[in-house]
Every structure is written in C-alpha cells, then in structure tokens.
Amino acid sequence: MTKQQANWSPYDNNGGTCVAIAGTDYCVIAADTRMSSGYNILTRDYSKIIQLVDTSVLASSGFQADVRALQKVLAAKHLQYQYQHNKQMSCPAMAQLLSNTLYYKRFFPYYAFNVLGGLDREGKGCVFTYDAVGSYERVGYSSQGSGSTLITPFLDNQLKSPGPLLLPARDAVTPLSESEAIDLVKTCFASATERDIYTGDKLEILILNASGTRVEYMELRKD
C-alpha cells in the first residue's frame, strides 16, 4: 500500500539569487530582480531586498508570497520594539528576531532563503545567513538562492573567510574596500547569470555605510 501523496503544493519557487558581503565599515547586499515560475518569467523588475532598519537590510529568495509575508511580520515586530524600547533594533537583534520568526513556523515553514546584512552597533559590517527554518550564523559573506551553488565557491576562493575552513571560528569581515566588494558582487552575478536560468534581468545592490544607504543597479542578461 503506497503512501498517499498530495496532488497540490502550497509552495512555488520564484527563483533568484541573493548575496551579501561584510566589510570593516560597510555592508553590501545584492539580489537580482527576476521573478519566475517554472520556465516562465513573471516579471523582470521585482525587488527581493527590503530595508527594515537604517542598519539592517534583508534579502530573500524563494517563494515570494512567503517572503512578502515574512517582511510584513518583521516590519510590524520592529515597530512594536520601537514603541517598547524607544530605539531602533540593532542588526544582531534583528538577526535573532528573524530566526525566532522563522522557527515559529517550524512545521509549515516560510519558503524563504534569507540573507540579512547591515552594520552592528560599532559600525562594522555584519552578515547573517539563514536556512528556511531559522538556523543562523554570523559570517563574513553569504549567498542564497538558485545561483548560490555557483557563487559561493567563487566567494570562498576570493574572500577566504576563515569561518568554515579554520577552527576556532573567527570574526570574518573582508579587508576589501567598498568599491572592490561591489566589483566582486557584479562579477558574481554576471557569472551566475551565464549558467543559472533563474538569475538575470537586473541586479540591485544596496550599500550600507556610516553615511547612510546607497542603491546601485546593473543590467544582466535577459535570456
């Protein structure tokens, strides 16, 4: 007697890739703007990035309906925090909040692959990487989404984060300058676009530093 299988899935994968790199006094968060379903493109101009706080930016790939719901929940929780504590949430605090929010739905998860980037209370760049149910870790750089398998080995090679390669784990912000990190991110996406069908159209890059937030765009292959 074979197990009965569901003939409808509540999830869909809208594809896309997210990357974040932490520097000594900046953080770069980037994602492509293509939203797809199966072999079709739904739109070429959809932002996967949201700035929750001045110092915290969330980029999520996966099922965009769940991503949007998650963003709303986090924004609401942040508003409550501001009322209760009379200050904005720090990036590590937001990181913990995101982890708890994801685990809350452990048995019907948000199909969202998240990368949280920002500046900590000292002004240093921080990047937190998540799985779908809230397991997280502070790292020097991270990539999630359909192109992550293509990008992560390249970043490992260029940024040589001691994280997974050496023990004990150390704080791992890259010594690269802000412009070098942006150049690296653009190369990552141009390369991932060549080989991943779900990544392309346009690249959105958010750069956080002491003077505030800046946005840059770059065209990617549209095929």
Add this chain to the structure above:
Amino acid sequence: MIREAMEMPPKGGFSFDLCKRNDMLVKKGLKEPSFLKTGTTIVGLIFKDGVILGADTRATEGPIVADKNCEKIHYMAPNIYCCGAGTAADTEAVTDMVSSQLKLHRYHTGRESRVVTALSLLKSHLFSYQGYVSAALVLGGVDVTGPHLHTIYPHGSTDTLPFATMGSGSLAAMAVFESKYREGLTRDEGVKLVSEAICSGIFNDLGSGSNVDICVITQGEKEYLRNHMLPNPRTYISEKGYSFSKKTEVLRTKITPLREMVEVIEGGDAMEE
C-alpha cells in the same frame, strides 16, 4: 528459464529488461542520473524559394546551463536539415543515424534525398521506441518535389506545415509566427521573422537562450548561418581581473616518522598460515 531467454534473438524496439531493477534501486534511494535536455526553441518556415530553419543555442541540465552555444540544427543531407529539441543525446543519435541511412540510400538510388524519406525513417524509428527516445524534431528541406517542412513528435506522429515551432519556447515563437507570417515571404523577410521568433523564445522562455542559429535551404543551395545573431553578450567583465593561486594552499604540515630504525633478520621463521 534463463538459457531460453539468452538463445532468443533480440526483436528490436525498446528492451524493458532493466526497468524492474531500476525501480528497485530508486525505491532503495538511488538518484537516477539526469538527462541533458535542450529545453529549446526551434522553428521552421516555408518562404518563396524554400525553407528557413532556426534554433537557439542553450542546452540545460535542470536549472543549470550546460552549454551556452550548442548546435541544434543537424545535417541530414545536402538539401535537408533537422532541428532537434528534447534529450540532446536522443536528437543527436537519431539525426546521425538517419543521415547515414539517407547517404546509403543516395548511393543505392543515385538520386538526391527527399524530405519524405527522412520523415518516414525518423517517424518509424521513434514509433518503435514508443516515445522513450525523447526527440522532438523540425525537419525541413528542398528536393525535386519542392520545399517541405515537417514536425516530428517523440511518439512518432508527424505534421506537415507552412510554419512550425517545437521545444519549451514553442509557444513564445508561435505567437510571433501567428502574428506575422504570410505566404510568399522573401529570403530577408523570412530570416528576419525566424530571428524574431527565436528571440521571443530566448527572452521569454528560461529553457532557451544565448544565440540564434539559422539555416536557409533553397533549390540546389544551402546557407548555414551559425550564430546569425548574438543578442546576449556578457554584461560585466571586471577591469582588474581575478587571480587564482596555482597551488593548493598548505594550511598545516605535520611529519610523523614511522620508525627510527628497521632491522632485517636473515633466515627468520616462516610466517604461520
């Protein structure tokens, strides 16, 4: 029982002998090897003087692009070409096989090959494999009886059409054809329309991409325009470039000497069994 099965000559067609074993392995947890599919846009149309075939150049393995510039327009005869969609190995094998059969037939008859000959050979082969040879083809050519264009499906059915599209991008390409096709197109109009249809597949279908290949076949002449259009250049190349160290990095070295000194004893006891 086993000896009887070995003595019987193979009947041809698909041999299902290993299917039970494969099912058992999958149930035990073995992941089946994936096929390289071309996830494609291929088109053909008949114009005033002959046939024009078009194809994209992307080959995919699931969500990854395996080949950014593969050739999907296959040679069948000097006056016949065939575009292939579906499993790459199947389209290659079946077009090569029929191309050889056509050549032998040309030697035998002393005449130029006809498109309907290629059509019959392909459809009978695909039918005998009951759809397991996953090749969806657009066959076009010009012979003594005129220009011909056919589509062939994996199960062996065929259609004869003035314009045709196949592959995952077929709907995107057919939308262009249905809007703009008319009878009696000139060569340049035909090439332009085919390019538009393939581009529609390239940009709107994720299984198709990269460049446009075109093949124009007329009475007594053929033009294979490989990479006729390259609408997808790489968008960003870093000026400073990247370096990769040639050696594997040594993180730690530890040498453990195994023995200080080894004594060789002559005429020692033989080893016990």
